[in-house]
Amino acid sequence: MTGMDDARRTAAELLRQTTGSDLPEWRPTFDGVAHEPNAIAPVCPDEDHQESEDPSFFDCCPEPIIPVDPPLVEYLVALLNADRERARGVR
Ligand SMILES: [Zn+2]
Numbered sequence: 873m874t875g876m877d878d879a880r881r882t883a884a885e886l887l888r889q890t891t892g893s894d895l896p897e898w899r900p901t902f903d904g905v906a907h908e909p910n911a912i913a914p915v916c917p918d919e920d921h922q923e924s925e926d927p928s929f930f931d932c933c934p935e936p937i938i939p940v941d942p943p944l945v946e947y948l949v950a951l952l953n954a955d956r957e958r959a960r961g962v963r
Contacts (some may be wrong), residue, residue, distance in 0.1 A: 880959060887914070891934040895959055898952040900945045901929045903937055909945045912952070913937045 884894035891914045899916075900909035909927065916923055918932035929937050940948055 876955075880955070886936070890914070890936060891917075895956045896934070897956060898949045899923055899927065900949055901927050901933070901937060903929065903939045906942075908942045910942050911937050911939045912945060912949055 880895075887896055888894055893914075896914035898912050898914060901911050901913045902909060903911035911929070913929055913936065914934045916930075916933040921930060921932050
């Protein structure tokens with residue numbers, strides 16, 4: 873058991889409630905009005921919400937939306953999605 877496993881398990885309790893998945897895929901998004909992505913959120917499962925066309929955060933989108941300094945958005949999304957792939961591969 874590593875610290876990462878414990879942390880992932882703690883996060884999974886919330887993420888399961890909000891997204892239905894212990895390990896959701898993450899994406900850049902906007903927290904309010906901004907010129908560039910300034911938050912991260914789980915990928916939206918709504919078929920009517922094409923995130924490639926509009927990455928904004930709407931009522932259809934699962935929580936949480938996590939405000940992030942813009943230079944860190946892509947990095948954190950990449951980290952979370954890489955960890956997701958790693959954790960899924962381990963199971
Ligand atoms: Zn959505």
